[in-house]
């Protein structure tokens with residue numbers, strides 16, 4: 001039987017699970033951070049409902065991506081259609097590191113469904129995209145606007161493309177404008193990891209303008225695949241995305257109030273259950289931490305540490321694949337005896353008094 | 357356990373039973389009255405009617421677009437949350453969990469999600485698996501995917517096309533196939549903004565009609581029980597009656613199902629150039645025995661439209677209420693989410709009346725199906741009120757009083773005296789859907805059928821009767837009593853399992869590797885991914 005820790009002392013997992021259930025049952029303001037697979041998230045939400053907890057993911061970028069849907073909507077495209085159709089690709093803002101591979105793939109292929117089998121790249125970001133340098137030496141044309149930030153550049157670009165006067169010009173905007181004039185399908189690539197709410201909205205505005213006469217769409221690349229997978233699960237199980245709380249019984253979504261990072265920082269929390277790979281934020285005051293994470297040693301400051309496996313590596317899992325844009329089954333690549341988050345959470349649930 | 361449902365008025369059009377009697381259940385199935393044995397449990401159904409559990413053939417209850425609609429409208433959920441049970445008509449049954457409960461409370465025991473993108477099959481089945489009590493099924497959407505359009509363009513043999521359809525249905529665990537604005541989504545990606553039955557998809561040289569006909573024949577030849585399920589072009593447009601009429605004519609003696617026909621019942625008469633063409637359509641349906649339709653009835657109030665007809669949703673997004681929408685250029689069809697409020701104005705009144713005209717003017721209850729195209733015409737929680745409208749002309753007249761008189765003047769609704777009988781309701785919502793979907797084990801109360809049974813307490817208030825079942829049994833287990841859920845269980849997804857041809861699988865693998873840089877695992881998944889015991893139940897294809 002794998003070992004767990006109560007404080008810094010070794011303990012049988014079974015014992016740690018019982019202790020965790022006791023702490024959760026006794027907590028007045030429990031919160032749960034979720035960074036795991038689909039079935040782990042399902043279990044965590046069931047636990048949140050049982051104990052009246054708030055639950056969240058630890059990704060600010062995912063919160064911005066969520067707000068794109070909950071607040072405004074927009075037009076979106078699948079990665080498969082970008083690969084096969086987009087003859088103009090415009091990267092706006094930094095993309096998550098894992099998407100570097102997809103950008104390379106776009107550079108190595110040409111659209112086969114429409115257009116003349118060529119693809120041009122533009123970038124509205126000061127940093128390298130995918131495998132390409134941040135200057136105009138590679139196949140990417142960089143767009144920049146002096147004296148303003150990324151959001152300002154996107155705003156200036158939208159104005160320029162709409163034929164409005166702008167105070168300071170966007171370098172290479174005419175080249176983009178020309179490419180868009182011939183484009184069969186323009187894809188904007190962006191992420192909550194690289195853009196703020198305003199810039200995300202502005203990119204939607206750009207696409208909406210273009211769609212009046214031509215076709216353009218946006219590939220929103222999630223900051224975290226696990227984070228976005230959890231958003232999907234939460235949405236079908238509670239009707240609401242993460243940053244939701246059961247503290248008053250029925251689930252309530254409030255992206256400010258139930259931001260677990262903020263709640264911990266402001267001392268609103270007495271117990272934090274962390275489920276995931278990364279390291280939990282420092283606990284505040286005398287709040288307690290229960291950590292479910294892949295580890296061989298107790299997590300610093302945690303009242304209880306229970307090791308879990310990595311989804312799709314240690315155990316079979318269902319995960320969001322940003323590459324297909326949907327959920328995928330991932331058999332364990334290096335099966336181990338480390339349990340899935342769902343297994344541990346479900347045994348915690350079994351130890352909770354059903355009336356709590 | 358031997359259970360007796362005693363003394364109810366049993367209405368089973370398939371078994372030819374209509375009269376007061378007992379119904380016996382044992383081990384999850386209906387059994388003949390056992391000689392010399394006493395029931396361990398007896399349910400008093402006196403004063404009640406007893407029917408098979410109802411089957412909904414077209415309701416958007418799960419999958420990518422449905423979930424995106426939830427995500428787009430978090431306020432919708434909270435607005436309805438405080439009094440969900442007291443205000444069923446304003447409740448969208450929004451979560452997977454509520455969906456199963458609310459359906460069960462109305463005596464529905466099987467529901468078909470009609471628009472599953474094959475590439476999104478795992479997500480769809482995970483959502484469906486979280487819907488409790490009822491059984492589910494899906495239709496796989498084809499007809500805007502490059503692979504099929506290329507096969508048609510290249511004059512591929514019909515057996516090759518059948519192999520592809522069989523693989524799609526098998527890998528996505530579907531119960532049938534659907535085509536949604538055939539070719540329209542593909543055309544929209546090439547900046548086409550209007551697309552009709554004889555329009556050509558750019559880059560393929562293939563007409564919408566050709567796609568529909570190709571899929572119709574493939575479904576027929578594969579022995580898939582449910583005929584091709586068609587969402588026609590030009591949904592919701594004035595004059596869309598012509599598209600529907602042309603599509604019906606294109607059936608040419610081979611079964612074809614047209615979804616939510618109400619949205620195609622629109623002529624171009626009157627000063628607003630928007631009128632009812634329902635009687636013309638109904639007449640054509642009546643005269644075309646190979647056609648089945650579901651209505652997609654509109655009821656008033658706030659809802660959200662969810663459709664894989666991305667072209668139509670793109671053009672409808674200006675009418676969004678509240679003012680936000682999602683348009684998705686997905687692989688194959690993609691989709692669009694546009695929240696909408698049906699008002700009792702000219703347009704809303706006309707749509708409401710057209711749906712009812714279709715219900716009442718199509719004479720054969722075996723060929724017209726009871727849907728609101730949930731949530732497109734109305735959430736499924738509006739069903740009890742809709743049953744009342746079908747069964748009572750007085751209820752229709754009362755409702756009409758608050759509506760646009762100029763709209764109703766363009767319809768025949770108030771001149772129609774027909775009232776659905778309970779027998780006809782049992783056909784339309786039980787017997788006919790089972791037959792249409794090839795589900796021999798349900799939709800009837802004969803010995804051997806699955807014990808999915810709905811018991812309703814008879815009363816003057818029809819909506820109350822159907823909204824809150826006295827008893828509901830699912831697989832023989834009592835799940836609803838006096839309108840309240842008393843037991844949760846996990847239903848299954850009904851699926852076909854045609855054997856995919858190995859050559860086709862190799863060809864598809866090569867195609868996906870080359871064109872998408874991805875393996876076929878995208879579409880297929882092991883059953884463990886659903887994380888439930890026996891998530892699927894297999895339905896046989898015709899020999």
Ligand SMILES: [Zn+2]
Nearest residue numbers: 414470615729
């Ligand atoms: Zn529909």
